[in-house]
Amino acid sequence: MEQSFLAYLRGRCRSLPQVAVGIGDDAAVITPDSGALIACTDQIIDGVDFVSAEHALADAGYKAMAINLSDIAAMGAVARSALVTLALPKQKATQIAGQVYEGILEAAEEFQVAIAGGDLSTYDGPLSITITLLGHVPVGSAWLRSGAKEQDAVLVTGNVGGSILGRHLRPVPRVALAAELRELVEVHAAIDISDGLSLDLDRLCAASGVGIEFDTASIPIHDDAILLAEQTGRSPFEHAWSDGEDFELILTMSQADADLALQSSCGYELTQIGKTIGRTGLWKREGTKLVRLSPQGYMH
Amino acid sequence: MEQSFLAYLRGRCRSLPQVAVGIGDDAAVITPDSGALIACTDQIIDGVDFVSAEHALADAGYKAMAINLSDIAAMGAVARSALVTLALPKQKATQIAGQVYEGILEAAEEFQVAIAGGDLSTYDGPLSITITLLGHVPVGSAWLRSGAKEQDAVLVTGNVGGSILGRHLRPVPRVALAAELRELVEVHAAIDISDGLSLDLDRLCAASGVGIEFDTASIPIHDDAILLAEQTGRSPFEHAWSDGEDFELILTMSQADADLALQSSCGYELTQIGKTIGRTGLWKREGTKLVRLSPQGYMH
Numbered sequence: 001m002e003q004s005f006l007a008y009l010r011g012r013c014r015s016l017p018q019v020a021v022g023i024g025d026d027a028a029v030i031t032p033d034s035g036a037l038i039a040c041t042d043q044i045i046d047g048v049d050f051v052s053a054e055h056a057l058a059d060a061g062y063k064a065m066a067i068n069l070s071d072i073a074a075m076g077a078v079a080r081s082a083l084v085t086l087a088l089p090k091q092k093a094t095q096i097a098g099q100v101y102e103g104i105l106e107a108a109e110e111f112q113v114a115i116a117g118g119d120l121s122t123y124d125g126p127l128s129i130t131i132t133l134l135g136h137v138p139v140g141s142a143w144l145r146s147g148a149k150e151q152d153a154v155l156v157t158g159n160v161g162g163s164i165l166g167r168h169l170r171p172v173p174r175v176a177l178a179a180e181l182r183e184l185v186e187v188h189a190a191i192d193i194s195d196g197l198s199l200d201l202d203r204l205c206a207a208s209g210v211g212i213e214f215d216t217a218s219i220p221i222h223d224d225a226i227l228l229a230e231q232t233g234r235s236p237f238e239h240a241w242s243d244g245e246d247f248e249l250i251l252t253m254s255q256a257d258a259d260l261a262l263q264s265s266c267g268y269e270l271t272q273i274g275k276t277i278g279r280t281g282l283w284k285r286e287g288t289k290l291v292r293l294s295p296q297g298y299m300h
Numbered sequence: 301m302e303q304s305f306l307a308y309l310r311g312r313c314r315s316l317p318q319v320a321v322g323i324g325d326d327a328a329v330i331t332p333d334s335g336a337l338i339a340c341t342d343q344i345i346d347g348v349d350f351v352s353a354e355h356a357l358a359d360a361g362y363k364a365m366a367i368n369l370s371d372i373a374a375m376g377a378v379a380r381s382a383l384v385t386l387a388l389p390k391q392k393a394t395q396i397a398g399q400v401y402e403g404i405l406e407a408a409e410e411f412q413v414a415i416a417g418g419d420l421s422t423y424d425g426p427l428s429i430t431i432t433l434l435g436h437v438p439v440g441s442a443w444l445r446s447g448a449k450e451q452d453a454v455l456v457t458g459n460v461g462g463s464i465l466g467r468h469l470r471p472v473p474r475v476a477l478a479a480e481l482r483e484l485v486e487v488h489a490a491i492d493i494s495d496g497l498s499l500d501l502d503r504l505c506a507a508s509g510v511g512i513e514f515d516t517a518s519i520p521i522h523d524d525a526i527l528l529a530e531q532t533g534r535s536p537f538e539h540a541w542s543d544g545e546d547f548e549l550i551l552t553m554s555q556a557d558a559d560l561a562l563q564s565s566c567g568y569e570l571t572q573i574g575k576t577i578g579r580t581g582l583w584k585r586e587g588t589k590l591v592r593l594s595p596q597g598y599m600h
Binding site: 020021024025026027028029030031032035036037038039040041042043045047048049071072074075077081083085087116117118119121122123124125126128130132133134135137139142144145146190191192207 | 321338349372375383419422423433437445446491492507
């Protein structure tokens with residue numbers, strides 16, 4: 001199938017100036033952007049990260065792009081081009097590839113990412129989609145997990161929890177919000193929530209050598225977490241605390257910058273959920289005492 | 301397994317100057333090289349591209365790196381960093397990942413490529429290794445499939461055919477030879493042999509809008525093609541003509557440059573197998589007539 005499908009793809013992929021040579025040579029030639037190169041890769045597999053019997057394959061394709069876009073946004077970077085690798089079940093391989101690509105091309109168009117190349121295989125196994133996303137950021141200014149400072153404000157975008165009810169297939173990568181914040185404030189550290197708010201925040205804290213004092217009441221609980229709690233018997237808070245695949249961003253910055261961001265035009269998409277402290281770990285204040293909280297989430 | 305294995309990997313991966321932020325953040329931060337960015341991705345799967353029951357898993361890891369290095373060499377480019385994605389059978393996932401990485405790290409060390417990041421999943425399926433390789437080339441000077449001109453000399457590196465006897469697991473990507481040729485001559489077009497000499501050369505010709513008049517007697521037949529012919533009943537020539545996974549390079553350049561290359565220190569690794577002609581297709585001369593030849597090889 002490969003040659004004929006590649007010919008079809010070349011027709012479908014819009015040519016964008018960032019790709020000088022795209023699909024069809026031994027490798028892609030990409031016009032360099034200024035700054036450092038940012039690269040990430042994420043793979044999603046039928047039966048693990050989505051269920052093809054229940055979801056449209058275009059949604060799986062969209063998700064594969066969106067979770068990589070979320071990683072790029074979490075670096076404060078701009079995505080420019082993508083390499084797409086599909087491992088396809090032998091039966092109906094071309095049809096499946098076509099449907100997956102509908103979602104990939106939709107996301108590529110929406111976020112102005114060029115499909116620069118990729119690979120296709122058929123095998124005895126479930127559909128697997130691996131996307132490598134390339135982007136750029138001014139040298140020395142990527143948002144790392146390790147950049148948080150003591151007394152930083154800790155903010156989260158959107159609302160969290162219960163994404164398993166369907167949102168996880170069509171996450172909104174926080175590309176636009178990240179770009180706005182980049183202009184407005186100095187973000188010290190960032191991570192995207194793939195495995196759970198508390199677990200990913202714990203990773204950010206560990207990388208930065210700080211802890212966090214939560215204002216747990218302020219955690220923005222998604223309506224889906226409330227709905228899901230009715231089914232699971234767990235509390236909406238527990239779902240917001242530990243559910244994965246929100247693909248929201250956790251950001252730290254000075255309190256002055258946080259106040260500025262919260263008052264800005266994108267402020268309604270941001271919530272301050274605590275501040276960093278010198279003592280490592282996750283904490284909440286009860287009266288005059290700090291009580292330790294356990295990070296929870298999806299462990300690979 | 302992911303977190304502990306990533307911690308192990310961070311320890312094993314040498315830090316190279318090209319990667320500012322490697323494994324362990326949302327994305328890698330790569331120090332830009334001058335020139336255009338070159339990017340390719342190739343996936344190999346147990347049961348399709350190797351057989352884990354027969355081969356060492358380290359060889360599969362090495363192969364996944366080498367075939368991507370071959371693609372980068374076929375662009376006349378230099379590889380700098382890699383993103384590695386593994387889909388692992390649930391059983392013994394960590395052990396398998398460790399063994400695969402032995403071969404990946406060996407190739408990375410040998411060719412000075414930094415492992416910048418990647419992804420790991422476990423699932424109900426065969427081992428799959430997807431590597432994205434990033435490199436660079438001076439702007440406007442990548443060796444494309446489409447660059448061949450009429451009356452170019454057509455050269456092939458090494459000897460071809462019979463790689464299935466074992467060579468395909470430990471191919472020697474023509475990285476050093478490509479670098480030498482880049483200094484010495486002006487390569488017009490190049491492709492690496494993944495699906496068969498005649499099939500890949502046909503692709504180069506089609507992309508360039510030329511044909512080739514073969515000197516079929518000069519095609520450098522590998523000893524493995526002779527060995528394999530004894531088993532298959534086909535001729536050594538047929539194996540050299542159509543076997544895949546040689547990962548040698550086909551190159552075109554002016555006849556004067558070809559003569560220079562053939563007389564140079566790397567000349568013994570090169571063979572001229574024909575010249576390009578205006579008439580499209582693959583041809584050989586019999587007396588005063590041109591006889592058409594059929595491209596053959598591995599069709600996906």
